[in-house]
Structures are given as C-alpha cells and as structure tokens.
Amino acid sequence: MSSRRPKSSGDLGSCELEASPRLWVVARPRFDLASAEALLDSEGLSWRVGEGATEAENLIEMGGRLCYLSFGERQSPKSNREYIRHLIVHGHESVLEHASWSFVLMGVSRGFSHQLVRHRAGFSFSQLSQQYVDHRTGPMVMPQLVQRVPAAADRWEAAVENSREAYRELLRLLKEEGADLPPREKLRAIRSAARTLLPEGAETKILFTANARSLRHFLATRGSVEGDEEMRQVSALLLVLLQREAPSVFADFKVEELADGLPVVRLRSQGG
Numbered sequence: 001m002s003s004r005r006p007k008s009s010g011d012l013g014s015c016e017l018e019a020s021p022r023l024w025v026v027a028r029p030r031f032d033l034a035s036a037e038a039l040l041d042s043e044g045l046s047w048r049v050g051e052g053a054t055e056a057e058n059l060i061e062m063g064g065r066l067c068y069l070s071f072g073e074r075q076s077p078k079s080n081r082e083y084i085r086h087l088i089v090h091g092h093e094s095v096l097e098h099a100s101w102s103f104v105l106m107g108v109s110r111g112f113s114h115q116l117v118r119h120r121a122g123f124s125f126s127q128l129s130q131q132y133v134d135h136r137t138g139p140m141v142m143p144q145l146v147q148r149v150p151a152a153a154d155r156w157e158a159a160v161e162n163s164r165e166a167y168r169e170l171l172r173l174l175k176e177e178g179a180d181l182p183p184r185e186k187l188r189a190i191r192s193a194a195r196t197l198l199p200e201g202a203e204t205k206i207l208f209t210a211n212a213r214s215l216r217h218f219l220a221t222r223g224s225v226e227g228d229e230e231m232r233q234v235s236a237l238l239l240v241l242l243q244r245e246a247p248s249v250f251a252d253f254k255v256e257e258l259a260d261g262l263p264v265v266r267l268r269s270q271g272g
C-alpha cells in the first residue's frame with residue numbers, strides 16, 4: 001500500500017502529495033464479567049464463559065444468551081465463535097450492535113470521506129473542518145492509479161498546486177470582506193468561500209464510531225468494489241483491526257490482493 005513514486009520535491013511548502021490511509025482503534029468495548037456473573041447469580045443462573053473471547057465478543061454472547069436465558073443447564077456447548085456465527089447465520093444481528101469501536105482515520109481524501117459518511121445506521125462521525133482549519137498547506141491524497149503513470153502524476157500535481165494557489169489567492173482577495181461580522185464568523189465566511197476551490201483529493205481526518213453490525217454491512221457493501229481503490233484500502237485496514245478486536249464476528253471476511261497490488265475485502269463465501 002506504499003506509494004510507488006518518490007514524493008514531490010517541488011516548491012510546495014509543506015504540501016505533502018501522497019498521503020495514504022492510516023487507521024487506529026482509539027476506543028473499544030469493556031465488558032464487566034464480574035458484574036455479569038453477579039447479576040446472573042442473583043437470578044439463580046450461571047454462565048460458563050468460554051476462554052479466549054475478547055470483551056466485545058463476550059458482550060455480544062451475553063446479549064444473545066439473555067434473549068433465551070440460555071445459561072446454566074440451558075447453555076449449549078457452543079464456543080463463542082460458534083455462538084456468534086449462529087447469531088449471524090440466523091439473522092439475529094441486532095445483538096451485534098452492542099459492540100462498537102471508535103477509529104481515527106487519516107490520510108484519506110475528502111472524496112472518500114463523502115462516501116464513508118453515507119453510512120447512516122450505527123455510525124457516528126467527527127471530521128476535520130474546512131471552515132475552522134486553514135487548508136493553504138497540508139497533505140493531498142494522490143490516487144495510486146495516478147502514481148503509476150508519471151505523466152498523469154505530473155498533471156495531477158500541477159492541477160493540485162493550481163487549485164491551492166487559487167485557494168490562497170481567494171483568502172487574500174476576500175480578507176477585507178465580512179467586516180460587519182464577528183471575527184470568527186468573518187473567517188468562517190472567507191474559508192467557506194475559499195474551500196470551494198479545494199480538490200476532492202484534499203486529505204481529511206475523521207474519528208468515527210461504529211458498531212459490529214454496521215461495520216459488517218460496510219465491509220460487505222464497500223470492501224470489494226474493485227474500481228474503488230481508496231475504499232478497498234480502508235476496508236482492508238478496518239478488517240485487520242476488527243479481526244483482532246472480535247475475530248468471531250469478522251471471521252467470514254478475508255483480505256485478498258488484486259493485480260493492482262491493492263487489497264480487496266470479500267466474504268469468504270464470495271468467489272473471485
């Protein structure tokens with residue numbers, strides 16, 4: 001996933017041209033097993049908790065078991081992985097909504113983030129502002145497709161620098177406007193006008209929180225759209241993290257590599 005072309009050494013200040021996606025988990029479910037056992041005990045129930053499940057997986061399993069009171073003698077010998085697989089296969093997926101994670105994603109384009117935020121169910125977003133944050137410099141996301149064709153990369157760089165120069169020029173030309181507004185609103189007005197010149201390749205940063213069900217839907221819908229390289233890259237980063245966080249929940253997805261050297265995320269049941 002690294003760039004194949006040296007970074008630009010042109011006179012672009014701190015304008016980095018080849019940002020690539022980076023993803024971190026910054027919050028994850030905590031499951032209070034002692035509490036769960038105490039409350040079950042108060043109902044005369046017990047739960048044989050399987051070994052090795054993560055807190056997210058235990059939370060989901062407890063949600064499922066509570067629906068049927070399948071504790072104590074009613075507990076089937078299924079492992080956590082089998083139990084969660086059973087929930088998914090039988091469409092009892094609302095239980096997956098109890099586990100959610102928060103991620104910070106950087107090095108992606110505004111164009112990409114516009115697609116990401118279309119996911120409404122079970123997702124929450126906090127994204128870098130183009131009104132409060134100056135964009136005269138900063139990273140840009142050059143598509144890998146463009147990086148592979150030197151003439152296209154040169155054209156792309158020139159176009160990006162033109163639009164950023166126009167952005168800077170507009171900030172200068174508008175700096176006396178909005179004198180009747182409070183200073184903060186004046187700046188917002190000027191940046192709002194100038195941002196219309198920023199390319200879709202402008203790098204953005206976004207913190208998002210999503211639950212296991214919505215993440216599965218995202219991976220299934222977006223991970224294998226072969227012509228969407230940025231979406232494929234982010235989906236693969238996401239899956240690698242999620243298979244550490246809750247392997248039972250995401251075991252039916254796999255990462256493959258296509259001929260362009262970039263990953264694709266598929267359901268194991270999918271061909272290709």
Ligand SMILES: Cc1cc2nc3c(=O)[nH]c(=O)nc-3n(C[C@H](O)[C@H](O)[C@H](O)COP(=O)(O)OP(=O)(O)OC[C@H]3O[C@@H](n4cnc5c(N)ncnc54)[C@H](O)[C@@H]3O)c2cc1C
Binds near residue numbers: 120214221222225
């Ligand atoms: C290949 C591809 C091409 C696309 N092209 C375009 C495009 O050209 N233009 C465009 O605008 N978008 C496009 N999209 C985005 C797409 O239409 C969805 O907005 C996006 O994928 C989010 O999917 P979703 O609505 O299923 O997800 P979510 O919003 O997370 O919803 C998850 C699920 O919840 C249910 N749901 C959510 N909201 C409602 C509701 N209001 N009513 C009923 N059920 C609901 C649905 O079952 C839905 O699948 C494209 C997506 C893909 C994968």
